[in-house]
Amino acid sequence: MEVVQTKEVPDKAILLKHRGDGLGFRDLFTGDPEDPMNNYYVVYxxxxxxxxxxxxxNFDQFRFPIKGSISILPDLDVEEGELCYHPEGVKYGPQNDGPEERAVLVLQFGGASKQGYLNHSQLKGAEESLREKGGRFEQGKYFGPNANPSIPIDGFRAIWEEYTGQTMIFPEGRYGSVVNMKPAAYTYVQDKSNATISRKKLGVFSERETRAEVVKVVAGGSWDIPSEDATRVYWVISGSGSVDGQELKAESAGRLKPGSSATVICEGADLEILCFALPTLYA
Structure with missing residues (x-):
C-alpha cells in the first residue's frame, strides 16, 4: 500500500478558479490522466x-468533512464525520459556506456511465482559454463573450466542453439526490473470519459496486486486505499502527492499485479506517 501523511503534504492553491477563491488543496493521490476510466483525484x-x-x-464523488460542516443542499449540511456521496447526473447546491475554516476529504472519480474523469491539471488550460476568448466566470457560472447574460452555463461544464470539444451529455441520475451517511449511527459487525476486525458497511452504489465502509482493527490485531480488480483508497480516522512497515495514524491516507494486497497491523489504539473501492469501468 502507498501511504501519504496528510499533515506533511504542502498546501497549494486550487488550479481551477471557476468556483472562485477560498480553497486550498493537499493532493494525496491521482489516477492515470491518460486513461479517463482509471483517473481519479483524492484531495484534502x-x-x-x-x-x-x-x-x-458527469462523474462521482465523496465528501467527508474532517473539520467543520459543509453545505450541500438548502436543507442539508454534512457534519464532521459524516460521508456524502454525490452520484453523477444528480444536482446539488447551492453550497454557501461562511468564513469559518473547514477541512474536507474529497474523492472524485469516473462513475458507472463510463464517461471517466478529467483532473484539474488537464482542465486548467481550457479554463484559461475561455477567459482569453472574453468569457468570464462569476459565482460558479460561465458567461461567454457573446452570451445572453441571463443564460450562463455551469463553469465546470464550460471548461469540460472546451477541453474535449464535445457537448456534455449528463448521465441519467441513478439516485434522486445525494446520499448522506452517518457512520456514528451504524454498529460494527464482527468479521466472521477475523476476530480482530469489524466493519460498518456504509453503502454499495450503482451496478458498478462503488463501495464505502469503515473498518476497525483492535489493538494487537491485523487485517489482511486481499487483492481485487478495483482501486481502493483509505483514510485513517483514528488510532495507530502500520501497513507493510509504513506508519498509520490519524489522517494517514493510503491507496491500493488493482491487483495489490496489504496487511494492516494495529500497534496502539484501535484503528478506524474509512475505506473506498472505486468502480471498475472496463469490465
Missing part, C-alpha cells in the same frame, strides 16, 4: 468561505 481540501451554484457532474 481546506476552505474559508465558498459558494457554488446548483449544479451536477
Amino acid at each position: 481540501a481546506t476552505q474559508k468561505g465558498f459558494y457554488s451554484p446548483v449544479h451536477k457532474h
